[in-house]
Amino acid sequence: MAANDLLLTLNAGSSSLKFSLYKAQPELSMLAHGQVEGLGDSPRLQAELGAGTRLQQSLRHDAAVGDHELALQAILDVLTHHFHGEVLSAVSHRVVHGGPEFAAPQLIDAALLAQLERFCPLAPLHQPHNLAGIRAARAAFPEAHQVACFDTAFHRSHPFVADTFALPRRYYEQGIRRYGFHGLSYEFIARRLRELEPERALGRVVIAHLGNGASMCALRGGRSVASTMGFTALDGLPMGTRCGQLDPGVLLYLMSEHRMDPAALSDLLYKNAGLKGLSGESHDVRVLQASGSPAAREALAYFVDRGRRELAGLAACLGGLDALVLTGGIGENAAELRADLLADMEWMGLRLDPEANQRGQALISHPDSKVHIRVIKTDEERMLAEHAAELLWA
Structure with missing residues (x-):
């Protein structure tokens, strides 16, 4: 790659498309970033293009064309206008599910795309949109390297006991396992x-990624050894609209007594459960905190209770804790919820500094805490860029 080549990252979700543009060499430096939100309803583009230049604009909704394609085209139009003459050498994509095969970033070709299609039923809110973003980028940049980076890859280091379900072994061999x-x-x-x-x-580290999607991960030696999410992104912690841990007998009951088919169950568990379902009001923690209704308070209390259980369970997997990191929209910003999550946890070595927590400092553990508690802003786009750079020219 030449020194003036550019690297674009795309993070396609169910209702958004995030992007960042980097100068590739001599070291990664961000030139622009932003996102298109409200896909499927009222799409709007927000971007920061360097030198204090900010852009906001509404986009037309056209289901016949596909909102992700329209979003990508809008992003490309903006980047082409502001970075005319620069060469885009690579596009790095977030792909939620890489199955059991992929434990590292991969160059994308038609064969890989076909393999990734098979995992759409395992991540129906994300995988189809990830792949739509890849197809649109391949069409827009036929000469650029396209790189797939997998959300499941980091967890392929799990030991068997953290990777399997207590089902007949043949199901594990067929790919029914805890992916994270x-x-x-x-x-x-x-x-x-x-x-x-x-x-x-x-x-011994636990990282809590708390947002509309929420999970926790236990790491030893910097490697994932256990995660609260399993076969799909439904398991573990309750989320904005997803149920989290659920007795599978509930599903059997809903199928037999309520005559719910797979489509109805999917709609319930992915889109109408979690904080939204419990509160009957919203999936957004900020809205629920402002509401103060009994149902909103109970929904938040359930979120905290399950989080405390999962945190203790992961600490048990590690045999103790040296550090806890909170990240994601809730983990980074919701000081009150952080305080509730970590209240009376000194028996685990966790002692929060209330003032540091309220001020939103980076280190929020009390000086006497045996476990360091940190808040670190996550940056999946930067990780996508680093992976592509390492794959292509490290």
């Missing part, structure tokens, strides 16, 4: 923690 997700976020945090506290980073 949010891997790009966890890997970014693990790398940054290593820069901040190298000794603790190589010890």
Whole structure:
């Protein structure tokens, strides 16, 4: 790659398309970033293009064309106008599910795309949109390298006991196993923690990625050894609209007594459960905190209770804790929820500094806390860029 070549990252979700543009060499430096939100409803583009230039604009909704394609075209139009003459050498894509095969970033070709299509039923909110973004980028940049980075890849280091279900072994061999997700976020945090506290980073660490999608991951030596998410992104913690841990007998009951088919169950568990379902109001923690209704308070209390259970369980897997990192929209910003999550946890070595927490400092553990508690802003786009750079020219 030449020194003036550019690297674009795309993070396609169910209702958004995030992007960042980097100058590739001599070292990665961000030139622009932004996102298109509201896909499927009222899409709007927000971007920061360097030198204080900010852009906001509404986009037309056209289901016949596909909102992700329209979003990508809008992003490309903006970048072409502001970075005319620069060469785009690579596009790095977040792909939620890489199945059991992929434990590292991969160059994308038609055969890989066909393989990734098979995992759409395992991540229906994300995988189809990830692949739509790849197809649109391949059409727009036929000469550029296209790189797939998998959210599941970071968890392929799990031991068997953290990777399997108590089902007949043949199902494990067929790919029914605990994959774990949010891997790009966890890997970014693990790398940054290593820069901040190298000794603790190589010890026993739990990272809590708390947002509309929520999970926790246990790391030893900087490698994932257990995660709260499993076969799909439904398991573990309750989320904005997803149920989290659920007795499978509930599903059997809903199928037999309520006559719910797979489509109805999917709609319930992915889109109408979690904080939204419990509160009957919203999936957004900020809205629920402002509401103060009994149902909103109970929904938040359930979120905290399950989080405390999962945190303790992961600490047990590690045999103790050296560091806890909170990240994601809730983990980074919701001081009150952080305080509730960590209240009376000194028996685990976790002692929060209330003032540091309220001020939103980077280190929020009390000086006497045996476990360091940090808040680190995650950056999946940066991780996508680092992976592509390492794959293509490291």
